[in-house]
Amino acid sequence: MRHQPAKLDEIDRKLLALLAEDSTQSYADLGEAIHLSAPAVHDRVKRLKRDGVIRATVAKIDGCKVGRTLLAFVLVNTKNLVSTKRLLTLANVPEIEEMHTVAGDSCVLLKVRVRETEGLEELLGKIQDIEGVDGTRSYIVMSTFVERGPDPYL
Amino acid sequence: MRHQPAKLDEIDRKLLALLAEDSTQSYADLGEAIHLSAPAVHDRVKRLKRDGVIRATVAKIDGCKVGRTLLAFVLVNTKNLVSTKRLLTLANVPEIEEMHTVAGDSCVLLKVRVRETEGLEELLGKIQDIEGVDGTRSYIVMSTFVERGPDPYL
DNA sequence: TTTGAAAAATTGCGTGA
């Protein structure tokens, strides 16, 4: 099953934590940290990737530095499931970083990063134009204190 | 200034997009994609890291695969700024992936990933125990359709 | 920014615990 937890030992979890922090470290350095040889580390990383525990290795980009200075979360209320599906057509809008359906009253939660307030206004317009969208509530982020991936320890 | 946009040309943005998708590609391959030699790509990446445009290179971990099957967003209402500051002491709680202060009525928005519903219950308890916390609203994620970093194009 | 070369890291394989 795709959503079944993988079998992981403590060394795997430690390795995941290290890679989630900084994946540019060499296998030799990682091996030193977890008392393993470079090829052994390599084998584990290969397995973790094959099993989908590591979904990708990516560069974390600073939103402000690329000109997206405004971060916001938008809660969208939809009339029904059909309208929710219509919302999902916005998946490739570049301003949208995250898009989740959430439990409760037919809601979609968006994490969006835009240039300025006008960018948010424009995006909200796009959303509200969709048939079956009842309304939106926006939460504009003032400061971000934590922003990281899943913690591999249980 | 730390929050000033960096000077980026179209090649930088294209490079950022490629690295945000998959940073394991070799400089030679990246160079082919943007019509540059490997050392030229290397120089650009070095500059983008030095300038903080690339904040880090990390492994993206699958929450479910490491045993965190429940994703939720929690909106916390606080009485005042002092209570908000008290909330920030939870920054190193492993379940908390994101923590933002948001505009409006003294709110903090959390993205949390827990093992099961009981994990959320426990976390909510911790939050509500904090002096000055008025209440919480939780949005449990059913499906995630988009989850990526900032788009480097403007 | 490129070409070319040195240094370093990745990765395959054979061996043994």
Added chain:
DNA sequence: TCACGCAATTTTTCAAA
């Protein structure tokens, strides 16, 4: 099965132009 050492290959990185 899992980890190690060795070695071939690839990649990174440093020059000089």
